[in-house]
Amino acid sequence: MGEQRQRFNEEFKQRTVRYIQEQTKSVADIAEELNIPKGTLHKWLAQYRTFENEPLANAQRVRDLEQLLKEKERELQAKDRQIADVEEQLAIVKKAVHIFSKSPRN
Structure with missing residues (x-):
């Protein structure tokens, strides 16, 4: 039962x-x-x-917020790396456009 x-x-x-x-x-x-x-x-x-x-800040709430903060910091660092990569790629494309847009000299 x-x-x-x-x-x-x-x-x-x-x-x-x-x-x-x-x-x-x-x-x-x-x-x-x-x-x-x-x-x-x-x-x-x-x-x-x-x-x-x-209490305004109990121990579990503080731990949860610290964990969330760490996750957000990791996300922010990943986005910063992505932005740096895209900026580098853009600089390369700009140089290539500049090089190939020049008229050939005779």
């Missing part, structure tokens, strides 16, 4: 969300600690989250 489904009252859900917001642990760690599925906690967060219970 299947496992009995757990039911939680609204107050428990709200207290749990407040607990998640006050911690520096990940949602997965808290889910394991409370023996509640991670997806359920994410659903509760979406439903009951209030930002006054949450």
